[in-house]
Amino acid sequence: MVDRTDKRDLILTAALGLFAERGFHGTAVPLLADEAGVGAGTIYRYFANKEAIVNALYLKWKWELGRAIMTDFPVSAPAREQFRHFWQKSASFACENPLAFKFLELHHHAPYLDKDARLLEDQVLAPAFQFFATTSANKITKPLSTELLGSLVWGALVGLVKSAWDGRIALTADVIDAAEQCCWEAIRA
Amino acid sequence: MVDRTDKRDLILTAALGLFAERGFHGTAVPLLADEAGVGAGTIYRYFANKEAIVNALYLKWKWELGRAIMTDFPVSAPAREQFRHFWQKSASFACENPLAFKFLELHHHAPYLDKDARLLEDQVLAPAFQFFATTSANKITKPLSTELLGSLVWGALVGLVKSAWDGRIALTADVIDAAEQCCWEAIRA
């Protein structure tokens, strides 16, 4: 009993894996259909064209990432604990959704993303980055721009995750904690 | 008078820009030929096929990156100064060769890279990363694995550079210096 939503999800799930591993242009629609277990024509009942698939995926997972990061955010906790929240949630997201994390990294600012995806692109991490505006104002973190602090920390996280993909590091809780402490020290005043 | 080497370079230069902007599968060979100002057939006198081009590019620029990082390394200087060397040289490379830096990031671990490229892939930064083995042993940097420290720092640099591409940060000397200090504090004991 496969309903309409299930089939759309089958396609999106297969597309996530293929786009993450081979990229957008490297993934042929018939291959995607095979992986999803549907006919090639079926894909076009759910998506107007190939670009619509990559855009739907991008919106979906960027949104999921944003939700993951902001869920249970400790609004009144000290900055150090808030930072820990961001780091741990992001790392968890990357560990639990490795393909989605890879997909989002690989398709960042891709020319086939549409206006909606581009708008969402830079907005999802913005709330987390804004955290630095407050902490810098309070002299808890260094007196550097939000964008600078944010991109260093997010970049470090991405670097960590990529090393894990390459098998150079095992992403244990200890490693994630240690990396978190490193990054905190990078930015604290 | 265009000699053999010149034409090969024309092709590689055009390919660098196209692969960096559109990706490997998104770049058509006839377009590459146009950009390089050579005939489509000529490309196949210098490269066996399209994959050979991306591999040649990858080897060339990964090597250039390694060379840039190691050039004038201050062997006997204190660790902090050696770290500064790595950071500044890497940042300079990214600023001076933005297309190459983007290309290397985009094609990291791509499935069409051959054995040679894959081998070189993880080895180029290894010497720099090895720096951490010594400093950690001497309790100058944190007692964490070389790979962990290295990927955090390199990731932070990549994050910084990507922000600059997106126009969120201007890569001035001040910004690069400040980021360097952040990263040093991330890893120092």
Add this chain to the structure above:
Amino acid sequence: MVDRTDKRDLILTAALGLFAERGFHGTAVPLLADEAGVGAGTIYRYFANKEAIVNALYLKWKWELGRAIMTDFPVSAPAREQFRHFWQKSASFACENPLAFKFLELHHHAPYLDKDARLLEDQVLAPAFQFFATTSANKITKPLSTELLGSLVWGALVGLVKSAWDGRIALTADVIDAAEQCCWEAIRA
């Protein structure tokens, strides 16, 4: 309460308009189903395949055309009046069933018409054309073959109607009458 016949007619009516405007190969079955207000599968309960629809339409309207021309034919009237009958009935048919007239013209001798349709194709106008055999024998019309006189007159009518479609002529009664007189003078002895 929609009975079997009604649904078949819905399909044929929609098909007439689409085939007349876009041609047989230019009309997609799902679009036809939409226009007819039935499910795509339903069409195949009434017709074996797409070709069966165009053939059914062709037979139906060719037959209607023949019936329209022969209805109330003044058997004992003078030749001029009989000619007037043919002309006016044909023109009326074209005015009242413009899509059917266009459809018949467009699909004349189309390769996807079956044997039945092909047989009927040339037979419907034959009775009207036969009129010329008698009038020519009686030296009322020119001593030319039935086929020649018939195709000139029918061609002139089609030319007139096409001009009306293109908006170059308004098919008023005056115009139709004047054209009739022209054609009579074309063929009279």
Add this chain to the structure above:
Amino acid sequence: MVDRTDKRDLILTAALGLFAERGFHGTAVPLLADEAGVGAGTIYRYFANKEAIVNALYLKWKWELGRAIMTDFPVSAPAREQFRHFWQKSASFACENPLAFKFLELHHHAPYLDKDARLLEDQVLAPAFQFFATTSANKITKPLSTELLGSLVWGALVGLVKSAWDGRIALTADVIDAAEQCCWEAIRA
């Protein structure tokens, strides 16, 4: 030794036959390539897409038709002789280029024709039709509109030619002459 122009002509020649027999939508590009004796991809070196082929054909043959009709037009001859010129030249064109004549008839006002083709569509016969403006003013032909007289005569010609295609009439010089006389009598005052 096939040069660029030859190959374009091979494609246009094959397309003329196929479009005339099967229509635009009924002709698959690979079939067209086979008939032309070229690879499927080659077609797209000469034409942007399938529609460009049908438009090029339409322009070419509509132009040829116009040229055929106007060549050696007897400017100072009497109206009857001028009419004879139009009729005979048109009939000759239809006899010598049956596929082109069929193609032009079949694709008249087709939705895939572009602006250029549509503009030319109604202009080619216009000069011939304009002949009637003068003759009607001089009371040589009936006091009816140019469009009406023109569409009757052209329609009659098309009807004649179609009968010949269907094998009902042989287009001998006698038949063409007799038909000409019929049409002259249709329109003369």
Add this chain to the structure above:
DNA sequence: AATGAATGAGAGTTCATTCAT
């Protein structure tokens, strides 16, 4: 050595037809 016209395999996409509901 260099070219670019030519190619056909394969890309993205459509559609006549089927069949589970």
Add this chain to the structure above:
DNA sequence: GATGAATGAACTCTCATTCAT
């Protein structure tokens, strides 16, 4: 009986590669 989601063959078109010049 009626449906429309699903299909895969076939469509239009692209492109990595070849080869006659």
